[in-house]
Amino acid sequence: MNQTHLTAVDWLIMILYFVFVLGIGFALKRYMKTSKDFFQAGRALPAWICGLAFISANLGAQEVIGMGASGAKYGLETAHFYGIGAIPAMLFVGIFMMPFYYGSKARSVPEFLRMRFDEKTRALNACSFAIMTVFSSGISMYAMARLIQVLHVFDAPFMALGLPMGYIFTFSIVLSAIIVLAYIFLGGLTSAIYNEVLQFFLIIAGFLPLVLLGLRNIGGWGGLKAALPVAYMHEWRGVTHASTNPMGIEIIGLGMGLGFVLGSGYWCTDFLVIQTAMASKNMDSARRVPLIAAIPKMFFPFLVILPGLLAIGLPTPHTTTVTHTVNGAIVRDTTVVPQQIEEGRGLVPAKMNPVTGKPMYMADGQPLLDYDMATPNMLLHFFPTGILGLGLTALLASFMSGMAGNVTAFNTVFTYDLYQSYIHKGASDRHYMAVGRWATVGGILLSIATAYAAINFNNIMDTLQLVFSFVNAPLFATFLLGMFWKRATGHGAFVGLIAGTATAMLHHGLTLPIEAHPGIHGGWITVLHGYPSDMAQNFWGAIFAFSANFVVTVVVSLFTKPKPESELVGLVHSLTPKQPVLHDQWWKTPEALAVAILLVAVGLNIYFA
Amino acid sequence: MNLDLRIPMGMMFTLVGAILSVFGLVTMGNPMYERSLGINANLDWGLVLLAFGLIMFFFGRRGQKAALLAPPEPESGDPVRRGH
Numbered sequence: 285m286n287q288t289h290l291t292a293v294d295w296l297i298m299i300l301y302f303v304f305v306l307g308i309g310f311a312l313k314r315y316m317k318t319s320k321d322f323f324q325a326g327r328a329l330p331a332w333i334c335g336l337a338f339i340s341a342n343l344g345a346q347e348v349i350g351m352g353a354s355g356a357k358y359g360l361e362t363a364h365f366y367g368i369g370a371i372p373a374m375l376f377v378g379i380f381m382m383p384f385y386y387g388s389k390a391r392s393v394p395e396f397l398r399m400r401f402d403e404k405t406r407a408l409n410a411c412s413f414a415i416m417t418v419f420s421s422g423i424s425m426y427a428m429a430r431l432i433q434v435l436h437v438f439d440a441p442f443m444a445l446g447l448p449m450g451y452i453f454t455f456s457i458v459l460s461a462i463i464v465l466a467y468i469f470l471g472g473l474t475s476a477i478y479n480e481v482l483q484f485f486l487i488i489a490g491f492l493p494l495v496l497l498g499l500r501n502i503g504g505w506g507g508l509k510a511a512l513p514v515a516y517m518h519e520w521r522g523v524t525h526a527s528t529n530p531m532g533i534e535i536i537g538l539g540m541g542l543g544f545v546l547g548s549g550y551w552c553t554d555f556l557v558i559q560t561a562m563a564s565k566n567m568d569s570a571r572r573v574p575l576i577a578a579i580p581k582m583f584f585p586f587l588v589i590l591p592g593l594l595a596i597g598l599p600t601p602h603t604t605t606v607t608h609t610v611n612g613a614i615v616r617d618t619t620v621v622p623q624q625i626e627e628g629r630g631l632v633p634a635k636m637n638p639v640t641g642k643p644m645y646m647a648d649g650q651p652l653l654d655y656d657m658a659t660p661n662m663l664l665h666f667f668p669t670g671i672l673g674l675g676l677t678a679l680l681a682s683f684m685s686g687m688a689g690n691v692t693a694f695n696t697v698f699t700y701d702l703y704q705s706y707i708h709k710g711a712s713d714r715h716y717m718a719v720g721r722w723a724t725v726g727g728i729l730l731s732i733a734t735a736y737a738a739i740n741f742n743n744i745m746d747t748l749q750l751v752f753s754f755v756n757a758p759l760f761a762t763f764l765l766g767m768f769w770k771r772a773t774g775h776g777a778f779v780g781l782i783a784g785t786a787t788a789m790l791h792h793g794l795t796l797p798i799e800a801h802p803g804i805h806g807g808w809i810t811v812l813h814g815y816p817s818d819m820a821q822n823f824w825g826a827i828f829a830f831s832a833n834f835v836v837t838v839v840v841s842l843f844t845k846p847k848p849e850s851e852l853v854g855l856v857h858s859l860t861p862k863q864p865v866l867h868d869q870w871w872k873t874p875e876a877l878a879v880a881i882l883l884v885a886v887g888l889n890i891y892f893a
Numbered sequence: 894m895n896l897d898l899r900i901p902m903g904m905m906f907t908l909v910g911a912i913l914s915v916f917g918l919v920t921m922g923n924p925m926y927e928r929s930l931g932i933n934a935n936l937d938w939g940l941v942l943l944a945f946g947l948i949m950f951f952f953g954r955r956g957q958k959a960a961l962l963a964p965p966e967p968e969s970g971d972p973v974r975r976g977h
Binding site for chain 2: 293
């Protein structure tokens with residue numbers, strides 16, 4: 285079951301995708317005349333393209349594999365990453381924050397911080413952001429190479445050419461790096477955005493039939509419910525106390541930590557997604573971008589979480605011997621299932637110790653499951669050759685566009701916020717565009733280095749949430765105060781950010797999820813407090829980081845001199861003139877769209893409570 | 894807008910849909926479809942993608958033509974910092 289037998293038609297589809305990806309890059313090359321074209325897509329793209337790119341930028345490894353893994357591990361509760369962790373923040377950034385991002389004409393999020401606060405706040409944010417994008421892109425790359433290896437995608441061609449199998453990991457990394465590099469090098473942000481939209485539709489094309497087949501096999505929604513423990517199928521059940529829900533997180537940690545701090549910290553401040561909105565053609569479009577993105581986002585749990593639930597709910601294959609008589613002779617057909625799969629649950633295999641080749645067990649004797657394989661195994665289980673090629677292409681596309689979003693965010697921040705600001709001021713536009721192209725090369729090389737260093741965690745989602753809680757969680761307090769409190773000062777923001785990140789690290793060093801060993805999972809200073817799960821630890825860490833930043837920024841601001849109000853017009857809510865009303869009908873406004881989305885999101889949550 | 898994305902995207906899905914449909918037709922009744930519960934996933938989904946690709950391509954072409962005929966859009970949003 286774990287063997288992938290790709291035939292010519294699968295390769296054809298995969299190659300066709302690569303041809304189009306590169307073709308789009310080449311077709312866009314002639315439009316790249318100024319650095320604005322390259323870094324900001326000329327600020328000329330329609331809202332629907334930017335909106336789909338907005339959610340696709342986030343639809344990398346952490347989403348497709350990680351959400352499937354979380355679905356298999358925690359059940360429908362994973363959908364909170366959407367309902368609480370994304371939708372409200374996306375509406376908030378569209379309605380309340382985009383007027384300042386887009387209206388300020390800042391070219392990047394760190395540049396906005398320089399306009400609103402000061403140079404050092406920008407430098408701090410630009411540096412931490414640059415490191416984070418490289419890290420994320422490296423994780424995408426690593427996940428992709430590992431998946432290619434595990435699914436044996438390149439085994440047959442490698443065998444045919446007589447190349448050693450050990451090079452598949454490296455070959456996968458180099459191949460994805462070259463493709464992403466080529467299309468960004470040629471077409472800049474436009475190329476990245478176009479490919480993100482392409483990938484958005486590919487994911488639907490590859491995963492919708494998977495979910496439909498999976499549901500049909502298990503007997504529809506009712507069959508899935510019957511196959512799984514009750515807690516798995518409810519988003520909200522048992523959420524009042526950590527011990528009564530699969531994720532081990534209670535309502536305050538969830539609402540505050542995921543919803544208010546981590547969700548907003550990511551969707552409202554991360555330049556990775558904000559860059560797509562900033563590339564749209566006018567203010568009205570820019571505000572609509574996150575809202576348009578929120579519409580498919582509401583329904584994505586069905587595409588990315590459900591495969592995980594289905595994988596764990598389907599019957600576990602066992603070695604079976606069927607005895608039957610053919611012409612009087614007794615024939616025994618034995619289907620041998622590897623131990624890795626037999627020890628797993630459903631289609632989720634057990635984790636194998638790479639040294640001994642035996643399954644790994646948890647403290648309570650249960651096998652440790654390799655949740656990251658939930659979604660890929662679903663593909664292999666249900667898809668015959670042909671559509672399997674499409675499914676694998678969708679997976680590869682999601683990894684590459686996840687990388688691409690990070691790489692374009694990196695090259696912009698590096699060029700505008702680090703190179704132009706501190707290394708070489710006042711050069712020609714042409715020069716900065718060349719620097720941007722070479723920053724792309726540098727960013728990808730650093731990602732490759734990170735990919736080799738990203739092998740220590742078993743759940744990619746947790747890794748990313750941890751990084752976000754260090755860097756992004758305190759950040760939202762800075763933006764909230766910056767945009768809605770005119771008294772906030774640069775010194776306050778700078779000290780607050782450092783205090784926030786320091787608090788996040790301190791919290792991580794002092795707490796530990798139960799059943800984890802001190803080290804990379806926390807408790808590396810000393811263990812003062814234990815959490816029921818690593819998720820709970822992340823969410824609470826984010827709450828502490830946000831609060832520390834908020835309090836420190838306010839206190840320091842009150843003791844330091846604020847910027848004159850004239851310099852803050854267009855950057856702070858109370859000092860910015862109201863937007864002229866563009867639409868005659870109230871229902872055409874972004875606000876009306878936001879309210880409609882909110883109602884549907886609440887409806888979905890009630891239905892699946 | 895310089896290149897209407899719907900054109901290359903429509904082309905890609907049309908091609909993928911066509912490949913899957915043809916492959917599905919050729920392999921009709923093949924035992925490999927036991928995997929997909931007896932459904933010819935290639936043919937069925939190929940036709941869906943083919944239709945999607947053609948619609949996308951059609952609208953892309955129409956959009957591109959309309960954009961060429963229409964007078965250039967006024968620089969909405971930021972007349973000041975054009976080109977930095």
